[in-house]
Amino acid sequence: EVQLQAYGGGLVQAGGSLRLSCAASGFTFDDYAIGWFRQAPGKEREGVLCISNTDRRTYYADDSMEGRFTISSDNVKKTVYLQMNSLKPEDTAVYYCAAAQNSETWPPKARDYLYWGQGTQVTVSS
Numbered sequence: 001e002v003q004l005q006a007y008g009g010g011l012v013q014a015g016g017s018l019r020l021s022c023a024a025s026g027f028t029f030d031d032y033a034i035g036w037f038r039q040a041p042g043k044e045r046e047g048v049l050c051i052s053n054t055d056r057r058t059y060y061a062d063d064s065m066e067g068r069f070t071i072s073s074d075n076v077k078k079t080v081y082l083q084m085n086s087l088k089p090e091d092t093a094v095y096y097c098a099a100a101q102n103s104e105t106w107p108p109k110a111r112d113y114l115y116w117g118q119g120t121q122v123t124v125s126s
Helices: none
Strands: 003-007 010-013 018-025 032-039 046-052 058-060 069-074 079-084 093-101 113-116 120-125
Touching (some): 003 093, 018 093, 046 069, 046 079
Parallel strands (some): 010 120
Antiparallel strands (some): 003 018, 018 079, 032 046, 032 093, 046 058, 069 079, 093 113, 093 120
């Protein structure tokens, strides 16, 4: 059974940090890219960043996240981490992780993500 479990969310003050984790099982982790997405109340889901577990390529969906957000992957633990620093109230959202099988297309398109985890709530207070 394929499972993606996102956890690590919580309430943090602006300027604080959180590390989200996405634990994967039930598929060949090394052959997939893991992406983080988020959805704020009343807004559409948006991509955050993703990493290829094959060659560690990363992609930031928004340049403003570079320098604040970092993605990393542990192929032994089959877990992808999203380190978020200097959090802002506008980062408040439910964060989801998803898996896309690696292909020649980089970064994966939204439609390429086959498996999704449940979300974890991140709330940044001002």
